[in-house]
Amino acid sequence: MPDTVKIRKRGVMTLPKALREKYQLEEGDVLHLVDVAGVFVLTAMAPMAPQLAREIERMRTEAELTTEDLLSHLKKTREELTTERYGNAPEDASGA
Numbered sequence: 001m002p003d004t005v006k007i008r009k010r011g012v013m014t015l016p017k018a019l020r021e022k023y024q025l026e027e028g029d030v031l032h033l034v035d036v037a038g039v040f041v042l043t044a045m046a047p048m049a050p051q052l053a054r055e056i057e058r059m060r061t062e063a064e065l066t067t068e069d070l071l072s073h074l075k076k077t078r079e080e081l082t083t084e085r086y087g088n089a090p091e092d093a094s095g096a
Contacts, residue, residue: 003015003016003018003019023044025044029044030044030045031043031044031045032044032045
């Protein structure tokens with residue numbers, strides 16, 4: 001059964017309590033609104049960056065790596081992939 005919401009001052013609307021509880025929505029959560037030919041679709045947006053950062057930190061700790069270790073490996077890997085894709089960088093005009 002569809003729920004009804006009323007738009008109040010400054011565009012504020014309240015989601016029904018049953019839906020907030022069902023989808024574990026709390027004050028401050030971000031929702032994404034899409035207009036599909038006049039039909040509004042509202043979806044919860046789970047912030048991925050903090051979740052990803054926690055997972056990376058967990059893996060770094062388990063592997064007993066420092067942040068410097070990760071950054072060094074990242075730079076080396078980036079250089080290898082760039083060389084693989086584009087070849088060696090040409091020397092500049094000074095021959096350095």
